[in-house]
Amino acid sequence: MPFIKLSLSDLLESPSFSPHSAPVPGPPFGEAEFTTVARSVIYQICSALAYLHDSVNSIAHRDVKPRNVLIASDGCAKLIDFGIARDTRISPSMEALWPEPSGSLCPHVCSG
Numbered sequence: 494m495p496f497i498k499l500s501l502s503d504l505l506e507s508p509s510f511s512p513h514s515a516p517v518p519g520p521p522f523g524e525a526e527f528t529t530v531a532r533s534v535i536y537q538i539c540s541a542l543a544y545l546h547d548s549v550n551s552i553a554h555r556d557v558k559p560r561n562v563l564i565a566s567d568g569c570a571k572l573i574d575f576g577i578a579r580d581t582r583i584s585p586s587m588e589a590l591w592p593e594p595s596g597s598l599c600p601h602v603c604s605g
Contacts, residue, residue, distance in 0.1 A: 497571065501534065502559035530568070537570035538562060545572075553579045 504510050512527035538557070545552040554575065561574040 497563040499564045501562035534570050541572045
């Protein structure tokens with residue numbers, strides 16, 4: 494996988510990523526461009542989550558946040574950091590590391 498420098502968090506923190514004109518360096522986004530990029534990123538994140546949560550994969554990511562979404566130079570959003578993801582098809586008796594109650598996910602999961 495190639496190195497991707499930009500995360501969604503970086504994009505959201507950038508003053509030039511706004512539908513409003515502001516005196517910042519770099520080309521400002523117009524309202525149409527901002528809307529297109531925002532919708533594209535949201536659609537890609539939702540598609541990734543739908544793929545993970547479908548009946549075949551049954552994976553719970555459990556750490557979706559702007560820092561865990563990378564934006565490639567071609568505009569492709571990539572969901573990363575599956576460190577605390579869980580395969581919901583695995584029964585609690587099969588889990589060796591962190592057993593969780595059957596039928597529910599552990600609520601005590603978070604990033605530092």
